[in-house]
Amino acid sequence: MTISMHQATIPTFIxxxxxxxxxxxxxxxxxxAKKIDPAVFINSRLAPDMFPLVRQVQIASDAAKGGAARLAxxxxxxxxxxxxxxxxxxxxxxxTVAYLETLKPEQIDGSEERTVTWKTRTSEKSMKGQPYLLHxxxxxxxxxxxAAYLILRHxxxxxxxxxxxxxx
Amino acid sequence: MTISMHQATIPTFIxxxxxxxxxxxxxxxxxxAKKIDPAVFINSRLAPDMFPLVRQVQIASDAAKGGAARLAxxxxxxxxxxxxxxxxxxxxxxxTVAYLETLKPEQIDGSEERTVTWKTRTSEKSMKGQPYLLHxxxxxxxxxxxAAYLILRHxxxxxxxxxxxxxx
Numbered sequence: 001m002t003i004s005m006h007q008a009t010i011p012t013f014i015x016x017x018x019x020x021x022x023x024x025x026x027x028x029x030x031x032x033a034k035k036i037d038p039a040v041f042i043n044s045r046l047a048p049d050m051f052p053l054v055r056q057v058q059i060a061s062d063a064a065k066g067g068a069a070r071l072a073x074x075x076x077x078x079x080x081x082x083x084x085x086x087x088x089x090x091x092x093x094x095x096t097v098a099y100l101e102t103l104k105p106e107q108i109d110g111s112e113e114r115t116v117t118w119k120t121r122t123s124e125k126s127m128k129g130q131p132y133l134l135h136x137x138x139x140x141x142x143x144x145x146x147a148a149y150l151i152l153r154h155x156x157x158x159x160x161x162x163x164x165x166x167x168x
Numbered sequence: 169m170t171i172s173m174h175q176a177t178i179p180t181f182i183x184x185x186x187x188x189x190x191x192x193x194x195x196x197x198x199x200x201a202k203k204i205d206p207a208v209f210i211n212s213r214l215a216p217d218m219f220p221l222v223r224q225v226q227i228a229s230d231a232a233k234g235g236a237a238r239l240a241x242x243x244x245x246x247x248x249x250x251x252x253x254x255x256x257x258x259x260x261x262x263x264t265v266a267y268l269e270t271l272k273p274e275q276i277d278g279s280e281e282r283t284v285t286w287k288t289r290t291s292e293k294s295m296k297g298q299p300y301l302l303h304x305x306x307x308x309x310x311x312x313x314x315a316a317y318l319i320l321r322h323x324x325x326x327x328x329x330x331x332x333x334x335x336x
Contacts, residue, residue: 002170003280003298012302046214046322076184123231130171134180139333142310150318164306 005112006105009071009133011140013064014100018075019166020145021093023152023159028086030157038086044151053151057089061096061145068077069139070116072107085165173280174273177301181232182268182310188228188313189261191320191327196254198325206254221313221319225257229264229314233319235305238284238295252336272286331334 009011031038043054051059058081069076083089111129118125127136149164199206213220219227226249237244246269250258279297286293295304317332 001174002277003176003302004170007298008176008302012306015303016307028267046318047324050321056260080295109170123260130175134171134176135183136333138180139184139308140329142307143329143332146311147318150214150315153218154322156215161311164311165304 004105004109005071005129005133006103006108008152009068009108010103010112012138013097014070014097015080015166016141016145017093017096017100019059019164020057020148021090021097022151022166023163024057024086024090025139026159028090028151031086039084041152041155041157042084042086042089044155046120046154054083054089055150056070056144056151057092058083060141061092061142063137063144064161065096066118067133068103068108068159070118071114071119071133072103073111073112074103074112110111119153122158129134172273173239173297173301174271174276177236177276177305178271180283180306181236182265183233183334184313185228185261185268187332188225188316188333189258190266191260191317191331192225192261192285192329195320195325196258197210199254207252209320209323210252210254212323213214213235214315214319218315221316222251223318224312224316225260226251227291228259228309228316229313231308233264233267233304234286235301235309236271237303238286239282239301240271241282242249242271242275242280265333270297289290309320 026041027041029037031041043052058079061079065076065160077095079092080097084091111133114129114133116129146164149159150159154158195209196206199209210222213218226247229247233244245263247260248262251260282297283294284297284300301328314332317327321327
């Protein structure tokens with residue numbers, strides 16, 4: 001008994017991005033209840049040289065769909081990164097979940113030893129599929145989902161750890 | 169070809185806690201260079217009802233050693249949660265790594281279907297080993313390591329994403 005690459009990838013990211021969408025729903029409701037311009041939250045950042053909420057959500061989406069697609073040797077959908085409202089960011093997270101749901105076990109299983117190559121801003125990198133998933137994609141997705149959650153917590157949205165962990 | 173429970177657990181948490189120790193080393197050096205009382209960083213939090221840095225590090229340690237030990241049916245070392253300085257927090261993270269290194273594949277492999285039971289502040293919970301690892305322990309560890317990192321970024325410590333992702 002072991003974990004398949006598909007099991008470690010798809011249910012994990014579906015859960016993380018679904019939780020992110022739910023957290024954004026709570027933030028939208030909070031902004032409305034408190035009569036705060038939603039743009040205040042969407043453009044908030046934890047340090048002057050860090051990305052604001054909108055980019056954290058976009059990068060969490062890109063990390064999940066890009067990572068899963070590379071393992072599946074598939075082409076992920078391109079999103080325009082033009083979201084400016086909570087409903088648009090929630091839709092972005094849910095569209096990411098919908099794409100992840102299309103990736104089948106037979107596309108991702110067996111990718112442990114396959115070399116995955118990707119471009120960063122400054123270079124081209126490559127790793128075997130298993131360390132790519134465990135030590136690059138999974139931490140990256142959780143980093144940006146956590147950053148989005150903490151930006152909202154920092155700005156007074158009432159959230160608890162269970163909102164981050166999501167539903168069983 | 170698949171991922172063993174040991175592979176998904178031990179190298180993942182060793183890397184996350186080692187990165188956390190390295191990040192804390194950078195924060196200690198920053199505090200010294202800027203002549204800022206290290207306690208300012210150690211007691212900093214992102215929201216009044218969130219835990220400060222010191223607790224984030226302790227919980228990251230507990231989540232990693234407790235989660236791995238439960239999967240291995242072993243007893244994790246108990247730490248006293250009495251850290252008040254950067255050197256003590258760095259030691260806490262490194263002691264956690266040292267413990268994780270003692271857990272052997274034969275202790276953790278095969279725990280996918282084993283029922284894991286643990287106590288929260290308010291109840292007793294149980295899950296099968298595989299969802300416990302993928303949907304509870306791994307996100308929890310990354311949540312608290314990310315929170316520690318973001319508290320330090322928020323307070324002006326110069327860190328980049330690679331400090332979070334750690335060394336290959």
